[in-house]
Each structure stands twice: as C-alpha cells, then as structure tokens.
Amino acid sequence: KQEVTQIPAALSVPEGENLVLNCSFTDSAIYNLQWFRQDPGKGLTSLLLIQSSQREQTSGRLNASLDKSSGRSTLYIAASQPGDSATYLCAVESNQAGTALIFGKGTTLSVSS
C-alpha cells in the first residue's frame, strides 16, 4: 500500500530564505507526482506536476525534483516571501493514468517579514 510522508510537518523561516520541503513515498511504481498549495479554509492549488519519466519541473521560484527509484521528491522555494505561507501537499498517482492521488499530510510553511 502506497504511503506518502512529508517532512517537516511545519517550518518557519524569515523572508528571503531558500527552503526545501521533502516528500517520500513507499512504492516507486508511480505515474506522476503532484505538489499542491493549500491556504487556510481554501481548496488545493496545483503547483507542479512531474511525470514519472521526468526528473524535475520548474515554475517561477519553485522547483520540484523527483527521484523515483529512491521514492523521494523535493520542492525547492527560492527567495521565500510572506505570501508563500501556506500548507504544501505532495501527492502521488499510482502507475496508471487517472487513478486517485495518495496524499501526504503536508508541510505548513510560515514566512515572516
């Protein structure tokens, strides 16, 4: 059974710092991995999708990497801003398209000005 773990559960940093959020999964037979952002009381916003054949994806100040064989992904946030404060969720889709996502419990990020 696929399990997704995110470390740390919470992180506080001053504005301007670069930071890394970690995600690990137990079954390497994944179709893709998706990073989401969730603001309090809101739904999920998709940040980056990495297909199993890819090693990384970039969007603005965000870079997500995937090491499928070791069951790990990282989300790198450059030059953090207070507006980045949110919960970041990692989710994997099993080895075929169109199946349910298995989520980690998230990392809650607080960026202070």
Added chain:
Amino acid sequence: GAGVSQSPSNKVTEKGKDVELRCDPISGHTALYWYRQSLGQGLEFLIYFQGNSAPDKSGLPSDRFSAERTGGSVSTLTIQRTQQEDSAVYLCASSSLLGEQFFGPGTRLTVL
C-alpha cells in the same frame, strides 16, 4: 467557468439527516474525483469516475456514502443518515487524460 466549482460552500446539518454535495468539473475533463479532508487527517480518496466506466468506489467509508455523475459532467455526493464523524471538507477534483488534477474550493460539512 474556468475551474472546478462546488456547492454549497458550507453545509450544517443535524445528525441523521441526508446531505447532497455538488461538483461541476472543468469542461472537457473526463475524470472526476471526490476526496475528504478531516481535521487532523490527510486527504483521503472517496470515489473516482472516468468517462462511462464504472466508478471506483473503493474509498467510500460506508454504504451511507454514494455518488453519481450525470451525463459525464456534474457529480453529486450523497451522505445518508449523517454522523458527527462525517464532518469534514469534501473536495472534488477533475482531470484530463494528462492526469494533472485540479481541485474545487470544497464543501465544509458540519454535522451537529
């Protein structure tokens, strides 16, 4: 609309009542998913629809939960005889064949 929409945004009901939650997916998306997010818990999968195929109901927690998707578009999640442990945020997502899932804002259900 451009994104996934859900209604109502908030629902307060009494224990034992039935509730219906609605999801409008992104136009053209063939797959539709329901998830539940409980306080202190992660997001858990409930049910998945793909085109005209039989839905994957493997995540439904009990037979009080059911869902249907009419015309391959709008979906309704029904919870019968609600219990306090059903209180949660119910999230709907849709995706195209490429697999990236897009989520709606959710329905916050409170069972008194």
